[in-house]
Amino acid sequence: MTIYDLHCHSTASDGVLSPRELVHRANEKGVHVLALTDHDELSGQAEAATVAQEAGLRLIHGVEISVTWGNVTLHVVGLNVDPQDPVLLNGLARNRGGRSERARRIGEDLARLGIAGAFEGASALAENKELISRTHFARFLIERGIAKNMKSVFKKYLVKGKPGYVTHEWASLNDALTWIHAAGGVAVLAHPGRYQIGREKMRLLLSEFKHLGGAGIEVVTGSHTQDQVPLYADLAVEFDLMASIGSDFHAPGEGGRELGRLTALPERCRPIWQAWN
Numbered sequence: 363m364t365i366y367d368l369h370c371h372s373t374a375s376d377g378v379l380s381p382r383e384l385v386h387r388a389n390e391k392g393v394h395v396l397a398l399t400d401h402d403e404l405s406g407q408a409e410a411a412t413v414a415q416e417a418g419l420r421l422i423h424g425v426e427i428s429v430t431w432g433n434v435t436l437h438v439v440g441l442n443v444d445p446q447d448p449v450l451l452n453g454l455a456r457n458r459g460g461r462s463e464r465a466r467r468i469g470e471d472l473a474r475l476g477i478a479g480a481f482e483g484a485s486a487l488a489e490n491k492e493l494i495s496r497t498h499f500a501r502f503l504i505e506r507g508i509a510k511n512m513k514s515v516f517k518k519y520l521v522k523g524k525p526g527y528v529t530h531e532w533a534s535l536n537d538a539l540t541w542i543h544a545a546g547g548v549a550v551l552a553h554p555g556r557y558q559i560g561r562e563k564m565r566l567l568l569s570e571f572k573h574l575g576g577a578g579i580e581v582v583t584g585s586h587t588q589d590q591v592p593l594y595a596d597l598a599v600e601f602d603l604m605a606s607i608g609s610d611f612h613a614p615g616e617g618g619r620e621l622g623r624l625t626a627l628p629e630r631c632r633p634i635w636q637a638w639n
Contacts, residue, residue: 366635367622368397368422369439369552369583369608373489374406375426376497378613381406384621385413385421387614393622395635397608399424399439402457403493407445422638425450426552427541428457428532431567434559435530436551438538439580439606442638443547453541457533458492465494467528468520472499475525477508496520497612512617539574548577548637550606554597555583555590568601578604578634582627584619585610595628605631 371377372384379387381398388396396419398410407423414421423445429436443450469481481494483502488494500515509515519526533541542549551571554564568579580586581594582605598605605627609619627633 363626364394365392365622366395366607366633367393367609367611367624368395368424368441368550368606368634369399369426369580370396370611370621371400371426372398372406372410374403375400375490375493376488376495376612378616381410382413384611385410385417385419388621389417389419391620391622393419395420395422396621397422397424397439397441399426399441399608401426401437401493401495402428402454402461403490404443404445404451404454405490424547425454425542427454427538429535429538430530430532431535431570434557435532436535436557436567437553438535438542438576439550439552439608440538440542440545440547441550441606441634443542443545445545447545449544450541450547453533453537460530460532461493461495462491464528464530465499468496468499468526471528472519472526477503477506480526496526499526535570536574539571539576543575548604548634549575550578550580550634551576551603552580552608553583553585553610554579554594555586564597568597568603572601572603576603577637578606580608581605581631582607582624583610584608584617584624588625591625592628595631598631604634604637606634 372381472480484498
């Protein structure tokens with residue numbers, strides 16, 4: 363059986379493994395088809411592709427784009443994109459432009475809470491200084507002993523209604539899909555179970571996503587519970603969307619997610635790789 367993992371991150375965004383190390387780890391874990399989907403960034407693709415060819419693993423070029431939909435931040439994964447496409451590259455550069463300012467504001471918010479040096483600490487943990495993310499702040503808080511693990515960090519900090527949460531206007535849903543389509547890719551709504559928007563609003567989102575040319579939805583992903591898998595499989599069928607699968611791996615032992623260690627897609631789903639196989 364072919365093992366797919368179509369969502370993971372390297373040091374090009376907020377992962378802790380270089381693209382080379384990530385591909386080697388995926389190969390060791392038995393992954394046959396891997397998509398590198400760094401946040402708003404494609405700079406790790408060339409290295410990953412070279413190593414994947416050496417290892418005999420198929421690499422799918424991908425990206426995870428931050429989107430503002432209403433007052434909610436969503437993530438859309440683009441799969442099988444051309445990493446040299448100018449429309450996609452320019453769009454991602456625009457999205458990255460606001461990340462540094464947001465990171466400084468997060469640092470200031472945490473400083474007001476009495477947590478000094480958060481911006482500098484998060485920056486030191488980010489190899490790509492254009493992509494200082496909440497994950498880097500979370501790792502800083504864990505290193506400082508302020509939080510025990512990722513789950514406790516995001517329970518107490520960095521999410522809506524908690525200290526360290528900063529609103530930011532990302533790309534629109536239409537923009538993200540336009541960039542992905544310009545690069546020849548397919549658009550997938552990432553980890554829908556993470557969005558606290560209720561069932562009816564989720565249905566509105568999926569309807570708009572489909573109307574704009576969205577191709578798929580992550581049904582099996584590292585943050586979905588076993589109860590959520592059939593729920594999103596049903597929604598994939600209802601909205602005629604293909605189903606994707608990905609660990610959303612960032613680091614060994616972080617968040618309980620590992621490359622390739624996922625349950626199979628439900629049989630009633632159409633796998634997203636049918637879009638390019």
